[in-house]
Amino acid sequence: MIRFNILFFASLRESFGFNHKQIEVSKNIRTLNELLEHMSLDKESPWPDLTKNKKCYRAAINQELSSWDDNISDGDEIAFFPPITGG
Amino acid sequence: MTITITNKIFNTDKLISCILDENSDVGATVCFNGFVREFSNNKHLDYMFVEHYPEMTEKSLYAIEAEAKKRWEINDVSITHRVGKIYPKDLIVSVIVASKHRNNAFQACNFIIDFLKTDAPFWKKEVSNDGSFWVNDRAEDHEKKAKWSSI
Numbered sequence: 001m002i003r004f005n006i007l008f009f010a011s012l013r014e015s016f017g018f019n020h021k022q023i024e025v026s027k028n029i030r031t032l033n034e035l036l037e038h039m040s041l042d043k044e045s046p047w048p049d050l051t052k053n054k055k056c057y058r059a060a061i062n063q064e065l066s067s068w069d070d071n072i073s074d075g076d077e078i079a080f081f082p083p084i085t086g087g
Numbered sequence: 088m089t090i091t092i093t094n095k096i097f098n099t100d101k102l103i104s105c106i107l108d109e110n111s112d113v114g115a116t117v118c119f120n121g122f123v124r125e126f127s128n129n130k131h132l133d134y135m136f137v138e139h140y141p142e143m144t145e146k147s148l149y150a151i152e153a154e155a156k157k158r159w160e161i162n163d164v165s166i167t168h169r170v171g172k173i174y175p176k177d178l179i180v181s182v183i184v185a186s187k188h189r190n191n192a193f194q195a196c197n198f199i200i201d202f203l204k205t206d207a208p209f210w211k212k213e214v215s216n217d218g219s220f221w222v223n224d225r226a227e228d229h230e231k232k233a234k235w236s237s238i
Contacts, residue, residue, distance in 0.1 A: 010138055010210035011221045063143035065206060079140060079208075083224035086139075086168065086209030087121050087180050087200060 001026055002074045004035065009081035012057065016046050032059055032078070033068045050080065057082055088164045090148050092139065094171035099181050102165045106185045110162045115189035117196040119182045125175040130215045135173045140208035144168075151202040155184075159191040164199065168209060198235055204228045 006021045013019045029035050036054060039047035050057065059066050060079040072078060089105070091097070103116050123135045152164045165183040173179055182199050186192040211222040 007140070009140055009208070010212070013138075014221075060140070060143055060208070063140070063146045065147075077142075079143070081140070081208065082210065082221060084205055084208055085211045085222045085224050086137075086207045087204040 002029060004072065004075075005077045007077065007079040009079065011082050012050070012080055029072065031069055031071055032061070032066065035072060035078070036068070058084070088149065088152050089166070090145055091165075091167040092141070092144060092170055093167065094169065096177060097167050097169070097181070099167075099178070099183065102167065102181065102183055106163050106165055106183060110185055112187055113162050113185045114187045115192045116183055116185045117189070117192040118184075119180075119196050119200050120178055121180040121200075123173050123175050123177050123179050127213050127215070130217055132175050133214045133216070134175070135179065136212040136214060136219070137168075137170045137173060137179065138210045138212070139168070139170050143208045147207045148203070151199055151206065154202070155195040155198050158198065159186070159195045161186040161191050161195050164195070166199070166203070168203075168207075170209070201228070201231045201235060205232045 001024050004023045006023055008016055008019055023039065025038055029038055036047065036051045039045065040051040054068060057080055059068065061070055061072055062077050099118055099120060103118065106116060107113060123132065125132060148166050155161065155164065162185045167181045169179050182196050184192040184196040184199065205228055213220050213222060
């Protein structure tokens with residue numbers, strides 16, 4: 001089993017109604033894209049929408065801004081959020 | 088370097104005094120202060136709500152400061168950002184850079200705020216009589232950041 005701790009911020013956190021989710025997968029997931037595709041298999045979840053609109057969002061792996069093709073591994077902290085608007 | 092994420096009103100005079108106490112040979116400090124505007128799209132703002140990703144915020148600000156130090160000779164940096172509920176005219180962010188000569192401090196301060204706006208995980212929500220809206224990122228901020236890659 002591979003586990004990921006997934007965090008959501010700002011508008012994503014608000015629309016989902018929760019700020020984190022533990023995901024366990026049995027297959028080999030290598031990239032953020034693959035993780036999103038796998039999550040989207042659950043059609044009743046909010047993940048298909050997130051996947052469809054991923055160009056509107058950004059991601060971080062272990063607190064570093066990342067691209068959808070970046071590699072992930074067991075135990076990683078993954079965050080999804082809208083574009084940053086600090087300052 | 089000092090990073091402060093706070094839900095309280097803060098005072099930049101004290102931050103500059105700290106920098107001067109802790110560093111020698113400082114000939115200039117440049118301080119950028121960002122405030123909450125009273126109006127957004129012609130609507131009067133009740134307040135701004137700022138959310139952040141605590142574990143990533145410090146990491147990203149340290150990385151931005153490290154890049155600034157590679158580019159310019161600077162003595163110290165102090166970044167303060169408010170989170171939570173912030174009212175119009177309140178300070179939301181300050182970036183203070185100290186250096187021996189003013190040009191390095193001006194450039195580094197400009198660089199740090201440009202990167203903070205697109206890379207440090209803060210999100211702003213505007214709350215007014217009309218409801219609440221998450222603020223969209225601005226193309227201008229991305230363009231400003233991108234310009235540094237050619238400098």
